[in-house]
Amino acid sequence: MSFLSFQGNDDDPVTTLTRTHRAIHPSADAGVLRRSYAVAENMHRGQFRKSGDPYITHPLAVAQICAELGMDTTTLVAALLHDTVEDTSYTLETLNGDFGPEVTHLVDGVTKFDKAFYGKVAEAETIRKMIIAAGKDVRVLVIKLADRLHNMRTLDARSPASRARIATATLDVLVPLCDRLGIQALKRDLDDVVLYHLEPDSFSRIDEHVKNRPGWSEYVEDVRVKAAAALRRSRVDAKVAPRPRHYYSIWKDTVAGGHAVPLDLPRIVVIVDGPETDCYAALGAIHGQWRPVAGRFKDFIASPKNNLYRSLHTTVTGPEGRLVEVLIRTVSMHRCAEYGVATGYRYPKSPEASDATGADQLTWLKRVLDWEQDTTDAGQFLASLRCDLAEGQIQVFAHGNTFDLPAGSTPVDLAYEVSADKGDQTLAATINGRLAPLSSPLRDGDVVEIFTETDGHVEVEPGAAPRGPRKEWLGFVKSTQAQMQINRYFAEENAPGISIADKVRLGRATIGLTLRKHDRGLASEVPLRRLAEELGYPDLETMLVAVTERNLEPDQVVEQLIALVDHPD
Numbered sequence: 026m027s028f029l030s031f032q033g034n035d036d037d038p039v040t041t042l043t044r045t046h047r048a049i050h051p052s053a054d055a056g057v058l059r060r061s062y063a064v065a066e067n068m069h070r071g072q073f074r075k076s077g078d079p080y081i082t083h084p085l086a087v088a089q090i091c092a093e094l095g096m097d098t099t100t101l102v103a104a105l106l107h108d109t110v111e112d113t114s115y116t117l118e119t120l121n122g123d124f125g126p127e128v129t130h131l132v133d134g135v136t137k138f139d140k141a142f143y144g145k146v147a148e149a150e151t152i153r154k155m156i157i158a159a160g161k162d163v164r165v166l167v168i169k170l171a172d173r174l175h176n177m178r179t180l181d182a183r184s185p186a187s188r189a190r191i192a193t194a195t196l197d198v199l200v201p202l203c204d205r206l207g208i209q210a211l212k213r214d215l216d217d218v219v220l221y222h223l224e225p226d227s228f229s230r231i232d233e234h235v236k237n238r239p240g241w242s243e244y245v246e247d248v249r250v251k252a253a254a255a256l257r258r259s260r261v262d263a264k265v266a267p268r269p270r271h272y273y274s275i276w277k278d279t280v281a282g283g284h285a286v287p288l289d290l291p292r293i294v295v296i297v298d299g300p301e302t303d304c305y306a307a308l309g310a311i312h313g314q315w316r317p318v319a320g321r322f323k324d325f326i327a328s329p330k331n332n333l334y335r336s337l338h339t340t341v342t343g344p345e346g347r348l349v350e351v352l353i354r355t356v357s358m359h360r361c362a363e364y365g366v367a368t369g370y371r372y373p374k375s376p377e378a379s380d381a382t383g384a385d386q387l388t389w390l391k392r393v394l395d396w397e398q399d400t401t402d403a404g405q406f407l408a409s410l411r412c413d414l415a416e417g418q419i420q421v422f423a424h425g426n427t428f429d430l431p432a433g434s435t436p437v438d439l440a441y442e443v444s445a446d447k448g449d450q451t452l453a454a455t456i457n458g459r460l461a462p463l464s465s466p467l468r469d470g471d472v473v474e475i476f477t478e479t480d481g482h483v484e485v486e487p488g489a490a491p492r493g494p495r496k497e498w499l500g501f502v503k504s505t506q507a508q509m510q511i512n513r514y515f516a517e518e519n520a521p522g523i524s525i526a527d528k529v530r531l532g533r534a535t536i537g538l539t540l541r542k543h544d545r546g547l548a549s550e551v552p553l554r555r556l557a558e559e560l561g562y563p564d565l566e567t568m569l570v571a572v573t574e575r576n577l578e579p580d581q582v583v584e585q586l587i588a589l590v591d592h593p594d
Contacts, residue, residue, distance in 0.1 A: 038062070038085055045092040046101060049371060053098050058088075061102040061124065068113040076182040083175060084108055092170035094211065094364060095371025102162045103131035107168055111136045118591070127162075134158025134165035135172065136544065149407040152198065154542050156410070160394045163366050166202060167496045170211055175198050177218040192222040198407075201414035205389055207332040207365020210539075216273030224276065231272045231279075234287040245291050248343050251291060252311060252351070259310035261303055266293040268352060291343070292350040296359050302327055304337050311351055315341035318348060327357070331389065331418055331429040334362055389413070392506065409505040419469040431503045440475045441507040448510055449494050450477035464501040482512050525570060530568030536586075539579040545587060552590050556582070559589075 039062050043055045052299060065084050072080035088104035104126060109115040110132055121129040135158075137151045159165040173195055180188050189238060198221050203212040221228045245267045253265045270289055279288045295311070297303045304326060321340035325479075329335045336354040343349035354362065360375070361368050418429050428442050436456070441448030453476040454461060467473065494511045502508055536553070540546060547553065550565065557568040560577075571577040 038081075038245055042085065042089050042092055042101070045089065046098070049092075050094045050097070057098060057102055057124075058105070061105045061128075064115070064123065065105045065109055068115045071467045072112065074179065074182070078179075080112075083179075086175045086403055087168065088172045090174060090211075091167065094167070094171070094208070096164065096167060096367060097370045097373075099127055100131065100167060100370070103128045103135075103164070104168050107135050107172060130158065130162055131168060133544070134162070135169050141158060147495045148194075150541065152361055152410065153406050154544070156390070156393060157542055160390060163206070163390070164370075166206060166462055167208070168489055169365060170199060170203050170206075170208070170215070174211065174218070177215065177222070180222055182220075188222050192219050196223070197220055197411055198414065199409075202559075205332050205414060206367075207334060207361065208363075208367055209334075209365070210363045213271040213273075217271055220273045220276055227276050228272060228585075231287050231289075232277050234289065235269075235272070235275075241291070244344070244347070245293065246289060248349055249293055251314060251344070252295065255310045255314035256295065256307055259306060259313070261297065261307045261310055262299055263295050263303070263307055265293055265295050268292045268350075274338045279592060289339070290348050290350050292352070294352040294354070294359070297353065297355050299355070301335075301355055301358070304355060307353045308337055308339060311339065311341060311353070315343050315349070317341050326354075328420060328427060331420075332365065336362060354440055409509070412503070413505050419467060419471075420466050421471045421473055423467075423473045423475065430467065434503045435464055435466060435501055436461070436475060437463050437498050437505045438504040439467065439473055441502075441504065441510050443475065445510050447475060448507060449514060451494075452476055463498070505540050525566075528570045528573040529566045532572035535572055535579050536569070536582060539583040540586075543583060543587060545583075547586075552586055556586050556589055560585075 039055075039059050042062075042426070043053075043058055046053050046058070047055065058568050062085070066081045069080040074080055074083060084105050084107060087107065088101045091100050106115075106120065106124070106128065110117055110120060117129055119135055120132060131467060132157055155169055173373045177192065177195060180191060183191070195215065200212060200215050200219065203215055217228075249265045249267060255264075256263050256265070270292060275287050275289045278284075279286075282288055295307050297307055318340040321338075323338040326335045326337060335358045336352050339353070341349050341351060357375070360372060364371050393410060412431065416511075419432050419434065421428050421430060421434075423439055423445065428439060430438055430442060436454035437448065437451055440451040440454075451463065454463060454465075455474045455476075456465060456467065456471050458472070494514050496511075496515065498511055499508065502511065537547070554565045557565045560568060562568040562571070568577065568582075572579055572582060
């Protein structure tokens with residue numbers, strides 16, 4: 026756990042933070058960092074952590090982690106202030122006046138709901154609120170991950186039961202979130218600190234193994250030198266460096282393979298200074314130097330992972346007959362692999378900045394936000410999010426496109442990934458050219474074709490059941506998208522005629538739920554009636570019916586409502 030570690034030994038507590046930030050962003054405004062630190066220190070004065078340290082050490086450490094990732098000044102300011110609204114008398118309104126709406130949105134996004142008010146659903150509601158806020162600004166998640174990393178590092182001050190609960194929650198949701206954001210520099214540390222708390226004996230055994238490997242460094246250096254020479258002979262311009270595995274990665278492979286001793290192969294990374302085609306030239310040079318191991322080659326350049334990770338992976342029989350893992354990527358790919366969505370903040374003028382923070386990087390987040398709107402129960406939302414973030418993923422090919430699905434998915438899951446209509450109308454499927462039951466689990470690399478009644482490829486007998494999903498599909502589909510679309514279909518099919526009074530009630534409840542996402546409530550309906558009038562509705566009831574029927578988006582109504590209440594003039 027050597028990366029992203031904050032010691033904070035300077036007499037001036039902001040010096041290390043400023044120095045780190047300016048090393049990456051030389052023109053950064055150090056004044057606003059000092060001002061935000063002064064506010065945070067003043068508000069948290071007299072508060073202490075369970076370890077006995079002054080509370081201000083926590084937001085300072087979170088900001089330091091964000092600075093080492095290369096995040097911008099706004100993120101660091103929000104990190105310093107991220108607990109003020111939750112734990113002190115400092116309000117969002119004051120924060121907005123002092124530091125502006127951008128910082129306020131980030132702080133609000135990571136502010137937890139009060140357990141005293143929300144009870145058992147507080148954690149789920151908090152995660153839902155954070156995901157919604159991240160839909161507008163992904164830096165919310167970066168701050169949250171840095172916050173959890175520091176909390177995990179200082180978890181020894183808590184009881185064993187608390188440590189296990191927090192570490193398990195981190196492994197279930199936040200580690201997969203970090204992976205989806207592509208921030209491997211942060212994920213490695215989170216992985217290792219989770220292992221330290223959940224599997225202390227395994228962590229100690231791997232730690233002992235890593236620290237006592239006779240001749241390891243000399244062997245890896247020999248591999249590096251010979252690989253560099255092979256690349257030069259093939260006229261490939263590239264740098265070669267050791268790429269040691271982190272503890273959790275060693276542990277996972279050891280357990281998965283059932284090995285009695287830690288499984289840890291020597292590994293190097295080849296960073297090509299040229300176009301991605303040079304990666305394949307580098308692969309040829311490496312395979313010309315050492316014999317590749319059959320079945321151990323993966324091309325994540327042609328088929329990127331679902332977090333847009335791109336690299337070539339191969340394993341070769343290296344010097345002395347030992348297996349060696351080799352990663353091959355361009356400079357741009359290497360930056361994106363390390364920093365994911367943070368790449369655009371760390372290297373704002375680089376070509377890969379737009380790729381790392383572009384729409385494709387956050388496709389999964391947009392999908393989560395789409396089905397979040399249809400989930401009123403926070404517990405169900407959290408369960409669906411866990412499923413969507415499940416580490417086991419497969420990649421299949423259909424209709425000229427590549428699709429990422431949860432492991433164990435079926436042709437029906439794939440059909441709903443294509444579109445809701447495609448899913449509802451699915452009649453049959455082929456897997457690798459052979460007709461297969463719709464419940465068949467798909468495997469990585471399968472080529473699938475989905476057939477529907479409207480395709481004209483499947484004959485439908487006269488008098489056959491009407492087109493639409495089958496309830497039994499719920500027994501085998503894996504993806505959240507498929508489950509929600511099927512449930513929605515049958516809810517609509519079986520729904521009795523809904524009265525205007527019911528629509529008014531549902532509209533009011535929808536606005537109430539949406540307000541809760543903003544940690545707000547409504548003491549009276551006067552502002553709602555004023556808003557209805559401003560929007561041109563004859564009365565409040567008509568506006569609430571419009572919300573129920575989705576002619577008015579609840580988020581839009583609530584934003585306007587909050588603006589009306591906060592700024593009545």
